[in-house]
Amino acid sequence: MTAAVASRPVSDTADRLLWTAGIAAGASLPHWPTLPVWVPVLLCLSIAWRLAGAMFRWPLPNMAARVALAILSFGAVLAQYRTINGLQAGTALLVVMVALKFLESRTSRDQMVLIIIAYFLLFASLLVDRGVPMVLYLLGFVWFTTVGLLQLGRRGPLLANLDTAKRAGRLLLQALPIMLVLFIFFPRLPGPLWGIPGATSSARSGLTDSMSPGDLTELGLSDEVAFRVEFFGRPPGPDRLYWRGPVLAKFNGRTWSTDGPGMRPGMVDLLEFRGEPINYRVMLEPHDRHWVFALDMPAEWTDDRNIVMESRYQLVRFPRSIRSRFDYEVTSYPEYRTHDELTDRLREYYLRLPADSNPRSRALAEQWRRETTSSREIIDKALAIFRTELFFYTLTPPPLGAHTADEFLFQTREGFCEHYSSAFTILMRAAGIPARVVTGYQGGELNPLGEYYIVYQSNAHAWTEVWLEDEGWIRVDPTAAVAPDRISSGLSGRSLAGEQIRRGTLDNFPWLRQVLLAWDAANTSWHAFVIGYGPNLQRALLERLGISRPHWTKLAILAVATVALVSALLAFYLRWASHAKRPRDRATALFARFCRKVERAHVRPRAPTEGPLDFGTRAAAALPTAATQIDAITRAYLRTRYEPAPGLEPLERLRTLVRTFKAAPTR
Amino acid sequence: MLAAPQLWLRSSAASWAQRRQGQDSLAVTLEKRRIYILPTRFGLAFGCTIFAMLLGALNYGSSLGFALTFLLAGLGIVIMRHCHNNLRDLHVRFIGAQPAFAGGAAVFRFALHNDARSDRFEITLAPAGEESDSQDIPAEQTRTFTLTVPSGERGLLLLGRFSVATRYPGNLFRAWTWMHMRATCVIYPRPAPRGRPLPNDAGGEGQLGSLEHGDADFIGLRAAVPGDPPQRIAWKAFARNDELMVKQFSAGAQQARMLSWDSLANLETEERLAQLTRWCLDAAERNLSVGLALPDRVVPVGRGLKHLHECLRALALFEDPAE
Numbered sequence: 007m008t009a010a011v012a013s014r015p016v017s018d019t020a021d022r023l024l025w026t027a028g029i030a031a032g033a034s035l036p037h038w039p040t041l042p043v044w045v046p047v048l049l050c051l052s053i054a055w056r057l058a059g060a061m062f063r064w065p066l067p068n069m070a071a072r073v074a075l076a077i078l079s080f081g082a083v084l085a086q087y088r089t090i091n092g093l094q095a096g097t098a099l100l101v102v103m104v105a106l107k108f109l110e111s112r113t114s115r116d117q118m119v120l121i122i123i124a125y126f127l128l129f130a131s132l133l134v135d136r137g138v139p140m141v142l143y144l145l146g147f148v149w150f151t152t153v154g155l156l157q158l159g160r161r162g163p164l165l166a167n168l169d170t171a172k173r174a175g176r177l178l179l180q181a182l183p184i185m186l187v188l189f190i191f192f193p194r195l196p197g198p199l200w201g202i203p204g205a206t207s208s209a210r211s212g213l214t215d216s217m218s219p220g221d222l223t224e225l226g227l228s229d230e231v232a233f234r235v236e237f238f239g240r241p242p243g244p245d246r247l248y249w250r251g252p253v254l255a256k257f258n259g260r261t262w263s264t265d266g267p268g269m270r271p272g273m274v275d276l277l278e279f280r281g282e283p284i285n286y287r288v289m290l291e292p293h294d295r296h297w298v299f300a301l302d303m304p305a306e307w308t309d310d311r312n313i314v315m316e317s318r319y320q321l322v323r324f325p326r327s328i329r330s331r332f333d334y335e336v337t338s339y340p341e342y343r344t345h346d347e348l349t350d351r352l353r354e355y356y357l358r359l360p361a362d363s364n365p366r367s368r369a370l371a372e373q374w375r376r377e378t379t380s381s382r383e384i385i386d387k388a389l390a391i392f393r394t395e396l397f398f399y400t401l402t403p404p405p406l407g408a409h410t411a412d413e414f415l416f417q418t419r420e421g422f423c424e425h426y427s428s429a430f431t432i433l434m435r436a437a438g439i440p441a442r443v444v445t446g447y448q449g450g451e452l453n454p455l456g457e458y459y460i461v462y463q464s465n466a467h468a469w470t471e472v473w474l475e476d477e478g479w480i481r482v483d484p485t486a487a488v489a490p491d492r493i494s495s496g497l498s499g500r501s502l503a504g505e506q507i508r509r510g511t512l513d514n515f516p517w518l519r520q521v522l523l524a525w526d527a528a529n530t531s532w533h534a535f536v537i538g539y540g541p542n543l544q545r546a547l548l549e550r551l552g553i554s555r556p557h558w559t560k561l562a563i564l565a566v567a568t569v570a571l572v573s574a575l576l577a578f579y580l581r582w583a584s585h586a587k588r589p590r591d592r593a594t595a596l597f598a599r600f601c602r603k604v605e606r607a608h609v610r611p612r613a614p615t616e617g618p619l620d621f622g623t624r625a626a627a628a629l630p631t632a633a634t635q636i637d638a639i640t641r642a643y644l645r646t647r648y649e650p651a652p653g654l655e656p657l658e659r660l661r662t663l664v665r666t667f668k669a670a671p672t673r
Numbered sequence: 674m675l676a677a678p679q680l681w682l683r684s685s686a687a688s689w690a691q692r693r694q695g696q697d698s699l700a701v702t703l704e705k706r707r708i709y710i711l712p713t714r715f716g717l718a719f720g721c722t723i724f725a726m727l728l729g730a731l732n733y734g735s736s737l738g739f740a741l742t743f744l745l746a747g748l749g750i751v752i753m754r755h756c757h758n759n760l761r762d763l764h765v766r767f768i769g770a771q772p773a774f775a776g777g778a779a780v781f782r783f784a785l786h787n788d789a790r791s792d793r794f795e796i797t798l799a800p801a802g803e804e805s806d807s808q809d810i811p812a813e814q815t816r817t818f819t820l821t822v823p824s825g826e827r828g829l830l831l832l833g834r835f836s837v838a839t840r841y842p843g844n845l846f847r848a849w850t851w852m853h854m855r856a857t858c859v860i861y862p863r864p865a866p867r868g869r870p871l872p873n874d875a876g877g878e879g880q881l882g883s884l885e886h887g888d889a890d891f892i893g894l895r896a897a898v899p900g901d902p903p904q905r906i907a908w909k910a911f912a913r914n915d916e917l918m919v920k921q922f923s924a925g926a927q928q929a930r931m932l933s934w935d936s937l938a939n940l941e942t943e944e945r946l947a948q949l950t951r952w953c954l955d956a957a958e959r960n961l962s963v964g965l966a967l968p969d970r971v972v973p974v975g976r977g978l979k980h981l982h983e984c985l986r987a988l989a990l991f992e993d994p995a996e
Contacts, residue, residue: 114844115715119718122718122722125722125745126725126726128741129726129742130729132735132737132738132740132741133729133730133738141737148741148744152748155842155843156841156842159715159840159841160794162806162808165794173842177748177752177755177842178744181747181748181750181751182744184743184746184747184751185740185744185746188739188743188746188747189740189743192739192743194734194739195734330734536737536740537736539736540736569750573750573751576750576751577758580755581758581761583790583791584789
């Protein structure tokens with residue numbers, strides 16, 4: 007019996023069909039760009055055919071044709087992705103299912119299945135795209151789908167769309183508190199439940215594990231954001247903003263590279279920190295590498311984010327590379343001293359140069375070494391070259407040949423930070439001073455609207471670290487000797503050694519830059535507080551609420567209890583909203599107003615059992631000055647109540663009388 | 674295959690509800706404690722989808738995924754409340770039932786009054802375990818619902834358990850209440866096939882009882898109406914009951930006939946009743962005045978629709994078939 011009713015063909019077919027078509031198309035729309043072309047095409051054809059079938063009574067494909075189509079399209083999805091597991095293949099499969107289901111949607115149950123798939127498709131696009139506009143679209147469409155749920159879930163004829171839209175909006179608004187409670191309290195897990203299948207590892211810009219001439223130049227022109235930083239306290243000056251990234255120690259004559267992370271626990275114990283600490287939070291854009299950037303020199307960091315310090319004092323995250331926005335907090339000390347021992351083997355490693363490369367530079371460095379025994383003096387001599395000779399800092403340097411340092415130091419003399427640090431490190435090694443190249447970012451742009459710094463890919467920088475007896479590793483930035491502006495201003499937009507670094511056309515439109523900064527600020531708060539709401543933020547928030555170190559069962563109980571409470575409150579509200587007393591008609595309301603006026607003149611309030619005539623008599627006795635008016639009001643009221651077919655006249659009279667009535671207080 | 678345990682579960686749940694709620698009067702306001710609510714099959718599918726979303730959000734660590742999951746979970750809870758509220762405080766009143774013939778369909782009529790300020794949607798009223806078409810009841814309005822059940826045998830049909838239910842909004846939940854009203858419908862005997870003529874048309878077996886006992890046989894009393902001859906007022910009865918009654922006599926065959934139980938001696942009880950029903954209908958069709966003489970009751974001679982129903986009712990309730 008139940009089944010027979012549920013699967014009966016619906017009567018207002020056209021409206022229902024249009025609703026279903028709208029939901030099927032709108033829910034899958036965000037996925038269209040990432041799907042193979044034939045999937046949206048199949049969906050559109052299916053919708054068109056079904057609608058045409060309803061309008062012009064075209065024949066719809068029969069059972070056999072539908073099954074064949076289903077097998078064919080599932081096979082095509084399988085062939086395309088080689089799997090049906092994973093977000094993209096699963097999404098494609100869902101959209102194909104929507105298309106096929108739509109073709110045969112006849113019953114109310116078919117339509118409800120479509121609605122469930124639509125909700126799931128909306129969910130799937132939230133896993134991929136998290137920009138604000140997309141979220142707004144999805145939110146709107148959740149509403150739309152909910153209107154469809156109310157309409158298509160009806161057995162009777164559809165209600166007015168506008169009324170139902172309002173009702174659906176109210177339902178969603180009432181669901182909002184429950185959503186917030188669950189969002190805040192539902193226990194968040196630090197890692198995934200199982201491997202994320204098929205996550206795309208597309209090429210992303212950013213630092214790599216090697217540096218050849220010209221590599222950083224590309225980054226230098228990139229407007230992409232590397233990460234954002236929020237300082238807790240006064241931000242340090244730009245000359246201290248050295249964001250340490252991969253350390254490169256291996257040199258093959260042209261390319262500096264890292265030989266993979268050397269894990270050594272307890273590296274941080276070899277550091278001695280002085281001065282004021284800097285506390286900050288970094289919101290790192292995904293770069294699909296393991297590096298985590300921090301100011302020279304990190305001392306403490308968020309301990310549950312799988313961040314470790316590697317043997318060259320760079321922070322890395324293991325075991326997974328950073329594929330989604332990654333937040334972490336760090337405490338750094340700009341003043342530090344390293345205490346690691348340089349064994350003979352390591353010393354030899356940091357002095358190694360290819361035998362037949364850069365003969366002129368090596369000769370120069372060996373000459374310095376013969377002149378003095380002090381490493382400090384050698385460093386100063388090398389920096390003096392950059393400072394006194396005519397070197398140009400440019401993003402468009404001429405190409406270099408086999409002996410990169412020789413050509414750069416003695417011929418072209420035009421380069422970017424990578425040229426300077428590379429040449430400087432070669433000079434140091436040739437002079438017998440252990441040295442290595444450190445890459446990372448330098449500086450950052452303050453976004454005044456959000457009170458945070460944006461570090462762009464164009465802030466990419468390379469400098470040198472040398473090891474001195476009794477001093478450990480110290481940072482030397484040869485670029486600073488050539489283009490001090492580059493360091494002190496943090497690159498943003500500035501003329502560097504006479505050359506303008508152009509960031510697209512933005513610098514020509516300051517107001518556009520303001521708009522973009524505002525947008526970035528909004529987006530950043532959104533990312534930091536909504537998208538970035540994970541185990542860390544949850545703990546911080548709960549601690550602020552006085553719940554410290556909660557076990558997940560406690561959180562779950564808290565969430566369930568709060569939801570139950572909210573739901574019970576909702577029940578109260580609904581009952582109140584539908585049953586709250588209100589005066590049923592104008593006359594009653596007017597007389598009630600009159601009664602209140604009389605009561606304000608210190609007359610005992612009208613008892614529930616007291617008739618209007620009795621009350622009028624009592625009020626007239628208590629307020630003799632207003633007796634005639636009271637009498638008139640009572641009579642007018644009684645006329646509206648008891649006169650057969652009173653019309654509007656007594657009501658109008660009552661209205662004017664009550665409005666003008668003034669009860670002069672006794673005494 | 675699932676039907677048997679499902680039916681058993683349903684009937685035991687329903688009888689538990691009856692023990693819990695007790696017998697209902699003929700006008701009931703649906704209170705909170707008697708409204709039950711369970712997810713529909715679609716609601717269960719919706720719940721499973723939300724669970725799948727939760728797993729997905731956990732796995733991808735996606736905050737917005739969580740947000741949508743929780744929004745939909747919240748929507749489910751809100752819809753459950755609305756569905757419950759859609760029935761709560763609804764007034765259900767039994768209006769009456771149109772008598773029916775055995776073997777036909779009995780129609781019970783109910784007035785459902787919504788005194789809330791908000792509309793109610795998709796209310797159904799159906800025998801327990803069945804579905805029916807739904808009606809919307811706007812704020813502060815009343816709608817009439819009918820319940821059609823097979824009439825069964827003649828007698829007083831007692832309406833069994835029925836349910837008032839709703840699936841609005843969204844068909845995620847079904848809220849319902851079981852009603853146990855003592856609503857009854859009189860079921861007239863199924864009339865015998867046409868054919869046997871009215872008694873005095875043919876003489877023979879269809880003798881009118883009155884003829885056997887003389888011309889003016891006293892056959893009963895009826896309420897007096899203006900215009901009755903005073904000599905026929907039953908003064909003794911008036912002294913007893915303070916009600917003016919008129920003595921009725923089976924007069925001559927031409928004016929009125931008595932349809933008598935005894936005249937059909939060669940038939941079984943139900944067959945006699947069926948035949949008498951047929952005669953009553955035939956007489957009404959031809960607008961003849963008839964009376965009805967049953968062993969336990971006599972319906973005075975009369976005519977008209979009201980009189981017809983009185984006769985049929987007497988036939989329906991003859992010897993109280995329910996006991």
